Amino acid sequence: MLDRPLVGPSILSADFAHLGREVKAVLRGGADYIHVDVMDGHFVRNLSMGPAICAAVRRAAPRAWIDVHLMVTDPAEFIDPFIDAGANHISLHIESVRKPAALIRKIQSRAATAGIALKPETPWKAVASLFMLADLFLVMSVHPGFSGQKFLPSALAKVRAIRARISDRQRVELDGGVNPSNARACIDAGCDALVSGSVIFASDNYTKVITQLRAGSGR
Ligand code: DX5
Numbered sequence: 001m002l003d004r005p006l007v008g009p010s011i012l013s014a015d016f017a018h019l020g021r022e023v024k025a026v027l028r029g030g031a032d033y034i035h036v037d038v039m040d041g042h043f044v045r046n047l048s049m050g051p052a053i054c055a056a057v058r059r060a061a062p063r064a065w066i067d068v069h070l071m072v073t074d075p076a077e078f079i080d081p082f083i084d085a086g087a088n089h090i091s092l093h094i095e096s097v098r099k100p101a102a103l104i105r106k107i108q109s110r111a112a113t114a115g116i117a118l119k120p121e122t123p124w125k126a127v128a129s130l131f132m133l134a135d136l137f138l139v140m141s142v143h144p145g146f147s148g149q150k151f152l153p154s155a156l157a158k159v160r161a162i163r164a165r166i167s168d169r170q171r172v173e174l175d176g177g178v179n180p181s182n183a184r185a186c187i188d189a190g191c192d193a194l195v196s197g198s199v200i201f202a203s204d205n206y207t208k209v210i211t212q213l214r215a216g217s218g219r
């Protein structure tokens with residue numbers, strides 16, 4: 001497993017009226033990367049951010065690692081626009097693609113890292129053919145579409161199953177309902193990247209929450 005859990009705030013919960021300020025604040029507070037949730041109103045019942053928002057994050061934080069989570073019906077259409085907008089990493093959903101390997105290779109050919117995401121009801125075996133290829137496995141611990149939902153503990157068994165089958169250089173990221181109280185269980189299951197939205201941005205002390213998430217301790 002890579003050295004420590006990374007913490008990536010999901011800007012879906014940020015104050016969009018002050019997005020640049022919010023991005024800088026979480027980075028100052030110790031965030032390892034910025035998680036950008038992209039929703040098309042079709043794959044999930046919500047609309048969120050397009051490449052222009054990603055480019056704005058890049059302008060606000062020229063050196064930040066930007067992790068784009070595509071929750072869209074046709075991810076192939078959006079790989080180039082997001083990489084052109086400054087994304088370092090793109091995850092696409094296994095439920096949305098017929099030939100995931102080709103798209104993962106396409107992302108990697110553009111010098112970005114590639115992840116494959118699984119909805120809560122999707123079994124880990126659905127991504128088994130990608131264990132040698134993807135850089136990251138994004139296990140969803142809520143139903144995609146909205147921040148602020150309750151953590152689904154069944155995601156932990158999926159994290160364990162995937163972690164046991166991939167190398168130490170590949171990451172497992174948990175996304176949805178992650179907070180300081182359940183972060184320890186996430187880390188112990190073998191997850192080394194924690195996405196967290198509402199608990200960070202609702203707090204009046206971003207540094208404290210990010211530190212608690214990474215340490216796997218707190219309330
Ligand atoms: C849900 C998104 C998550 C979400 C996380 O569809 O993929 O990244 O913003 O937010 P919290 O931590 O509030 O569940």
Ligand code: ZN
Pocket residue numbers: 010035036037069175195
């Ligand atoms: Zn996400």
